[in-house]
Amino acid sequence: xxxxxxxxxxxxxxxxxxxxxTITKAVDPDEFLQDPKLELRARKISKNIRCLVCQNQSIDGxxxxxxxxxxxxxxxxxxxxxxxxxIYTFLTDRYGDFILLKPSFKLSTSALWSLPFIFLIFGIFVxxxxxxxxxxxxx
Amino acid sequence: MxxxxxxxxxxxxxxxxxxxxxxxxxxxxxxxxxxxxIDKPAPIFKAKTLFDNDTFISTEEFxxxxxxxxxxxTWCKPCIEELIFLKKLSNKxxxxxxxxxxxxxxxxxxxxxxxxxxxxxKVVIDSNALIGIDWGxxxxxxxxxxxxxxxxxxxxxxxxxxxxxxxxxxxxxxSEK
Numbered sequence: 169x170x171x172x173x174x175x176x177x178x179x180x181x182x183x184x185x186x187x188x189x190t191i192t193k194a195v196d197p198d199e200f201l202q203d204p205k206l207e208l209r210a211r212k213i214s215k216n217i218r219c220l221v222c223q224n225q226s227i228d229g230x231x232x233x234x235x236x237x238x239x240x241x242x243x244x245x246x247x248x249x250x251x252x253x254x255i256y257t258f259l260t261d262r263y264g265d266f267i268l269l270k271p272s273f274k275l276s277t278s279a280l281w282s283l284p285f286i287f288l289i290f291g292i293f294v295x296x297x298x299x300x301x302x303x304x305x306x307x
Numbered sequence: 308m309x310x311x312x313x314x315x316x317x318x319x320x321x322x323x324x325x326x327x328x329x330x331x332x333x334x335x336x337x338x339x340x341x342x343x344x345i346d347k348p349a350p351i352f353k354a355k356t357l358f359d360n361d362t363f364i365s366t367e368e369f370x371x372x373x374x375x376x377x378x379x380x381t382w383c384k385p386c387i388e389e390l391i392f393l394k395k396l397s398n399k400x401x402x403x404x405x406x407x408x409x410x411x412x413x414x415x416x417x418x419x420x421x422x423x424x425x426x427x428x429k430v431v432i433d434s435n436a437l438i439g440i441d442w443g444x445x446x447x448x449x450x451x452x453x454x455x456x457x458x459x460x461x462x463x464x465x466x467x468x469x470x471x472x473x474x475x476x477x478x479x480x481x482s483e484k
Contacts, residue, residue: 220445
């Protein structure tokens with residue numbers, strides 16, 4: 169019984185993590201670049217660009233019209249010889265940092281990047297202090 | 308004293324958490340993004356005009372008087388509602404309204420404007436959304452207020468309605484200050 173349940177859970181996790189993302193891919197075959205290397209670059213950039221209509225999805229997986237337009241724009245810029253940084257700058261100049269799913273590290277985003285580490289250090293400090301106190305009580 | 312000191316980091320931690328929650332629930336609408344173009348010159352573009360197939364050169368159009376740049380489409384229902392208020396603004400003869408026909412069928416748009424009334428002094432065709440992307444547009448309708456110096460002063464995401472008309476008109480007036 170447990171074995172069957174475990175295998176069902178395993179199959180479910182496998183489908184969710186491996187199969188469904190490929191099903192939801194929204195890139196149309198006519199959008200593909202002929203050069204596989206350039207196409208890979210386009211896909212990599214698209215995966216880091218937020219779909220502003222659906223917001224919690226990248227343009228790579230979104231079927232929204234704006235997402236498609238941005239995918240085409242990225243591919244056209246790649247074909248014209250733009251670098252990845254130039255494409256990101258073009259998009260953030262027009263839509264702000266919000267368009268990046270993984271924002272770059274700069275003064276305005278420093279709190280976003282550093283706070284998790286500050287919280288982690290704070291957590292370790294609290295655990296350390298509590299541990300010290302409990303040791304004292306035991307003694 | 309030592310006890311008080313040990314409480315201090317916890318208070319600080321909760322204060323940071325509270326400020327995060329405040330930012331989450333405060334008057335913030337994640338569906339309405341601020342424009343990166345506010346207080347910056349309007350993007351330059353060239354395009355074909357809808358009625359006379361002429362070439363529209365933005366540098367010749369902006370920077371003379373207050374101009375509204377309205378991105379619209381016939382397939383966008385709120386754009387129909389908005390048309391009444393655009394006409395109201397156009398009738399005041401205080402500003403120029405440029406329409407950007409976003410991803411639409413030109414013949415259909417001509418018929419649509421003839422039927423419902425045309426508030427635009429010029430309509431530009433943006434069939435592949437390139438002008439829209441250049442202006443950071445992500446939803447239709449969107450309206451930009453460009454002042455007489457060619458600087459973008461305000462962006463409205465969504466239609467001009469009865470509810471926001473007065474506020475929007477104030478923004479137009481303020482754009483020249």
